[in-house]
Amino acid sequence: MIAGFVWWELLLARIIGRARVERGRMARFVALARDFRALAVDLGGVWIKLGQFLSSRVDIIPQPVIAELSGLQDAVPAEPYETIAGIIAAELGRPVNEVFDDFEREPVAAASFGQAHRAQLRPQPGIQAVANGAPRATRVVVKVQRPFLDEIVNVDLRSLKTIARWLKLYKPIRRRANLDALIQEFADGVLEELEYEQEARNAELFARNFAHDPQVRVPKAYHEYTTRRVLVLENVEDIKITDYAGLESAGISRQAVARKLFNTYLQQIFVDGFFHADPHPGNLFVQPLDVETARRLNVPVEGAPAGADARAPTPFRLTYVDFGMVGRVTPEYMQELKEFIIATSLKDARRLTAAAKRMGFFLPGADTARIEQAIGLLFDRFWGMTATDLKDVEFDEMYSFAVEFRDLLSSLPFQIPQNILYLGRAVNILSGMCTALDPAFNAWKEIQPFAEGVVNRQGRRSAQDVLAEAIQLLRLTVQLPTQADAFLSRALAGQLEIRAQLSESSTGDLRRIENSLSRLTWVLIFLALLICATLLLVNGLQLAGAVCLAAALLTLLRALFK
16 A cells, blocks of 8 residues: 555656646545455454544545545454353353343444443342442443454554554655654553453543533443453443434434533533543433433433424433543643633634644644634634535635635645544544534534633632733833833944744745756756767767666656655
């Protein structure tokens, strides 16, 4: 795959022209993604996980390629029951029938690292569930890791690091992505997913964070039956969050579900700093509640049902499962993310650009003033639009924006900070799910109350902050007369100097022009040598003609790879 990329993008592009190579580029990338998907299914392990990981990178991978890789979500074959039963017996020290009743041989789900089976937990004296004193449920889901997974993962990660070393030889990739950090984050996440005991602890932490919210449900973990390779959880299966017909049939408002899902992620990211990093439809359920249960749990009734039914909306709980992939936000990043929210709410392009720069979203030397102009224009035109509205934007309007900021689009001075990849993935999936639940969902409006709360909290500055600013202002006031006098004296004496520096984009344009002129010079030399070689050969001077021809070929190679 890498050899094919080198052949097309680095060699043929210089020989037959970049425009001709670009015409078939997307079809080639889609074919590569299809081949990789087949390879990943055949090899299993990390390669399936890598394909799923790449399918979330909407910031660097085109949508048709993502659509091809997304098929890996459902392409994982299950391990036979005999293998799974052997792993359970080895981990728990007892055969399956001594621990579980009605263990289903066919898995309810099969993933890259493990698979899940429904079962009935056989009553055991002294067994307690992690559930704040709630009665122990016997319906469980048993997650079992695939055999030989440690060895497979170690080999795959070493292979992946080797490939990363090859990719770093290509400057555009090396410039825009810290591949070492990317691979390390991916490896850390993979290794953490192999620890089912850690997943149980993640579920408990998530449950504690939402203990005050009766509308969020987390399955109870049975630690007595949990090991590194086997995890037993309460079975909380209900209506899948993407089962829209099921939600409407139950009388649950899809708009209310979208709003609740969005608000729970605001808390996870901006309050707890600990979030569920894999919110795909298989990991989210909606539990309808009767009136009595809702009253007992203090669950509010909100929204209107999506159907034409005039009955009162059904109260519900949002259920999260599978905490193998979680993300954490450091206090420093949380502060910058809050700056994002405030700047977006206020349509403040300068504040947003400054926060993005501090977080590392721009390459060194990026023209932030130009980026700020582009963000300001985007705010003016698209702020407040829903995803449905954005689909109706005229092509001419997008084209005019591309023409106005073609310098940014050609240099692409952007990069994604490697330590928030999982956050970006979660937000991307969340946006699609909220829009699918409610086509009129408007994230701008939903985030407004939260942003106002953040602004209000930040506005309550301490007396020390106010005093420090007052001292700084006083210092500037005292220094101003002296500085003004020095400026006017130099101006009257004709000693002022004005220094200007080209922007990064202008410097890049000059560099490209210089390279084009240099290449043109080498092409002219090639043509001159080729004509000389032809004349010499025609006139029988074989040796001199051969030397000129060799020099012409060398000059052509120099022109192509200038």
